[in-house]
Amino acid sequence: MPYVEVQCPGxxxxxxxxxxxxxxxxxxxxQVRRSxxxxxxxxxxxxxSEGGWTLRDLGSRNxxxxxxxxxxxxxxxNGDNIRVGDLVIxxxxxxxxxxxxxxxxxxxxxxxxxxxxxRPRQGxxxxxxxxLEIDLATVVAYERTDEHAFLRxxxxxxxxxxxxxADVEFHDGHGRVMPIDHLGxxxxxxxxxxxxxxxxxRLMLLAALRTDATVIEIEPARDEAFLRFTVDGLPxxxxxxxxxxxxxxxxxxxxxxxxxxxxxxxxxLEGEFSIGLRNGERHxxxxxxxxxEPGTRRTRLRVVRDQPFVSLERLGLASRAHxxxxxxxxxxSGMLLVAxxxxxxxSTTLHAFLGEIDRRxxxxxxxxxxxxxxxxxxxxxxxxxxxxxxxxxxxxRITAEEPDxxxxxxxxxxxxxxxxxxxxxxxxxxxxxxQARDSITGVLRMLELGVDSNTLSSTLHLVLAQRLVxxxxxxxxxxxxxxxxxxxxxxxxxGGLDQVGVAQGCASCVxxxxxxxxxxxxxxxxxxxxxxxxxxxxxxxxxxxxxxxxLFSPLRKSALNLVISGETSFExxxxxxGA
Numbered sequence: 001m002p003y004v005e006v007q008c009p010g011x012x013x014x015x016x017x018x019x020x021x022x023x024x025x026x027x028x029x030x031q032v033r034r035s036x037x038x039x040x041x042x043x044x045x046x047x048x049s050e051g052g053w054t055l056r057d058l059g060s061r062n063x064x065x066x067x068x069x070x071x072x073x074x075x076x077x078n079g080d081n082i083r084v085g086d087l088v089i090x091x092x093x094x095x096x097x098x099x100x101x102x103x104x105x106x107x108x109x110x111x112x113x114x115x116x117x118x119r120p121r122q123g124x125x126x127x128x129x130x131x132l133e134i135d136l137a138t139v140v141a142y143e144r145t146d147e148h149a150f151l152r153x154x155x156x157x158x159x160x161x162x163x164x165x166a167d168v169e170f171h172d173g174h175g176r177v178m179p180i181d182h183l184g185x186x187x188x189x190x191x192x193x194x195x196x197x198x199x200x201x202r203l204m205l206l207a208a209l210r211t212d213a214t215v216i217e218i219e220p221a222r223d224e225a226f227l228r229f230t231v232d233g234l235p236x237x238x239x240x241x242x243x244x245x246x247x248x249x250x251x252x253x254x255x256x257x258x259x260x261x262x263x264x265x266x267x268x269l270e271g272e273f274s275i276g277l278r279n280g281e282r283h284x285x286x287x288x289x290x291x292x293e294p295g296t297r298r299t300r301l302r303v304v305r306d307q308p309f310v311s312l313e314r315l316g317l318a319s320r321a322h323x324x325x326x327x328x329x330x331x332x333s334g335m336l337l338v339a340x341x342x343x344x345x346x347s348t349t350l351h352a353f354l355g356e357i358d359r360r361x362x363x364x365x366x367x368x369x370x371x372x373x374x375x376x377x378x379x380x381x382x383x384x385x386x387x388x389x390x391x392x393x394x395x396x397r398i399t400a401e402e403p404d405x406x407x408x409x410x411x412x413x414x415x416x417x418x419x420x421x422x423x424x425x426x427x428x429x430x431x432x433x434x435q436a437r438d439s440i441t442g443v444l445r446m447l448e449l450g451v452d453s454n455t456l457s458s459t460l461h462l463v464l465a466q467r468l469v470x471x472x473x474x475x476x477x478x479x480x481x482x483x484x485x486x487x488x489x490x491x492x493x494x495g496g497l498d499q500v501g502v503a504q505g506c507a508s509c510v511x512x513x514x515x516x517x518x519x520x521x522x523x524x525x526x527x528x529x530x531x532x533x534x535x536x537x538x539x540x541x542x543x544x545x546x547x548x549x550x551l552f553s554p555l556r557k558s559a560l561n562l563v564i565s566g567e568t569s570f571e572x573x574x575x576x577x578g579a
Contacts, residue, residue, distance in 0.1 A: 001094075003016045025044070154207040233470070257272055338353075346433040354378060402428075425455055440547075457526075470517050471516045525549055
């Protein structure tokens with residue numbers, strides 16, 4: 001099966017060619033996506049054709065170059081080199097013989113003897129736009145002679161340099177310190193000695209902390225293993241390990257989580273451990289999940305940091321919206337919904353709502369999928385805490401105890417929606433999350449789940465929709481002139497703006513072009529007009545027409561304001577809130 005090798009700052013990434021065409025560009029829907037100004041949103045594609053695979057330029061601004069020639073369409077052969085801006089791609093078909101050129105022709109004026117092959121290269125290989133008499137597999141193998149270089153790069157350049165390797169201690173799931181020699185043994189067929197295995201594992205954790213990653217994933221493939229960090233909500237391939245190194249890392253994680261490898265059959269194992277930083281001043285928990293067969297388990301470590309409680313004041317709401325939400329969040333009864341997709345910050349906002357409750361005077365119960373943060377005065381429950389108990393059964397058990405305030409991390413089904421609405425109707429205060437595109441869709445989603453329109457109209461007080469928009473990296477962001485479509489989207493707000501920000505990528509931002517996230521909100525307070533609309537077979541348009549609140553600002557408008565202020569890009573707005 002043909003594939004392409006994509007030259008990246010951290011090495012070479014392989015992308016297999018399937019039945020569908022491979023898109024290259026800046027758009028979030030492209031399989032090969034890079035945020036750099038020389039690329040168009042959909043720059044070019046590689047697709048199946050009668051004679052094999054063909055490259056087509058999609059009307060890009062700066063053109064596509066194949067083997068040094070500008071091409072609008074090109075029938076690809078094994079070894080062809082494609083340059084798109086600063087991005088270099090090589091087409092590989094293992095079933096075809098390599099297309100060769102003489103070294104002199106390939107190198108031009110460059111003296112081949114001057115190329116220092118004694119140390120790993122840094123940055124793109126500029127000569128890859130010309131076919132060389134060097135087998136790519138040799139280049140890739142050479143690059144990986146120091147396969148942990150990418151970890152050092154992250155440690156040296158990560159944005160969070162406060163995290164230090166000094167005084168790092170491993171703790172098991174009960175908080176007990178685990179001596180390093182406790183981790184010796186138990187790993188079969190591993191080329192590393194135990195000290196190396198633990199050292200590299202420690203470096204991986206520190207790299208995740210320095211880049212503010214929230215998830216670490218180790219995924220074995222046929223010949224190697226991929227390491228991914230989720231940074232600012234999106235998974236990013238950080239580097240690759242040999243399968244031998246992978247077994248060492250996964251085995252160390254299993255031992256720390258206390259799950260072992262008790263069975264040879266495929267299974268899912270879960271556990272946790274933590275590390276202490278700065279002589280016990282700070283702890284970070286890692287919640288582990290291991291899927292698959294021993295030796296090839298897909299490993300996922302969710303990073304949970306000890307962080308101060310986020311109050312309503314610190315959410316970033318406008319002052320008038322903040323005052324109104326605070327008034328609604330402490331009512332004696334009714335329902336408040338926070339709408340958005342997973343990873344949009346719903347739980348943080350719901351916890352901030354709870355912070356406004358007098359938890360000494362009002363019995364408060366929280367039910368979530370994961371308990372990442374325990375709040376004083378709140379009794380916490382986790383969905384699935386009792387074997388065989390469904391979400392709705394747990395909610396019925398809790399509401400039978402008549403709490404004053406009920407926090408539900410996410411309403412996912414009709415029964416849960418009905419229980420939440422019934423509790424609000426019985427004079428309890430309910431704060432809940434729901435997956436919905438915006439605030440109006442949140443109202444419609446509750447009706448779709450079977451909540452009676454009379455009940456919803458009388459109990460619902462507020463729907464707050466939100467997103468987390470990635471902020472352009474201050475160290476590498478660029479700027480371009482907005483297109484006519486983008487100028488139209490900004491409307492009158494554009495003023496005299498003639499440049500907008502674009503993401504580029506550097507070591508500090510893990511080559512994503514972004515660093516940190518900014519919350520945006522859309523607040524829908526349920527007033528008399530909207531209650532009437534809910535009672536009469538509401539639609540998106542009828543609910544929108546019923547909105548008269550001057551504080552109601554659509555999510556996209558808030559996101560575009562961040563483009564105008566230079567804090568984010570059009571590409572990020574499209575990814576986060578859509579066109």
